[in-house]
């Protein structure tokens with residue numbers, strides 16, 4: 377097991393730990409190329425970064441994992457809008473330095489290819505932040521028979537549509553777009569470092585399968601077992617199904 381695992385008391389402590397690791401990365405490499413994620417899990421991190429007016433993101437670039445099909449950047453349900461609201465409007469990163477796949481592009485195949493090219497031509501991702509779905513997905517890479525490769529168009533599973541409807545679409549699954557553009561799993565693991573967050577009991581199955589189960593595209597996050605520099609930051613509830621939990625340190629003192 378090469379992955380480092382930090383178990384925190386709760387969501388707040390998880391957010392504090394990841395914020396410290398982000399700041400450390402930024403200070404060590406102001407020109408960091410970040411891989412960022414949407415969803416409820418990283419909100420505590422973004423909130424904390426947004427308040428730190430001493431941090432300089434002007435040399436950083438960032439690429440997000442995914443975007444819903446057909447939503448324009450100014451649509452309040454789009455991930456572009458989410459990132460603006462939660463983070464980009466609060467830090468000094470210039471608009472020309474952050475990127476999300478454009479789900480409203482006319483030619484989605486070219487959009488995916490261009491996105492991968494842009495990541496590569498910027499030197500690849502230094503630090504990729506991930507959340508995890510209740511079914512073990514990362515980005516919008518849903519359980520399947522094969523790990524996906526580059527950025528591509530995905531059909532969302534009923535489970536993901538339901539999870540997202542409950543969180544962002546007032547429980548109405550009809551309002552959730554059924555497809556999205558997502559960086560592929562193999563593209564994600566090209567990042568030099570990866571930090572993956574999980575909070576809450578509903579993530580416990582996905583966390584234990586990804587960390588202690590077989591590496592399989594049926595649990596996309598299990599691919600992280602093959603990466604050399606992965607840190608899981610998970611709260612106690614998300615860690616509750618880990619079989620070897622007692623052997624893992626309950627600590628935030630790694631910093």
Ligand code: PGA
Pocket residue numbers: 414415416417418507508509510513514515543
């Ligand atoms: P969440 O989503 O952070 O809103 O739980 C994570 C994910 O689905 O990848």
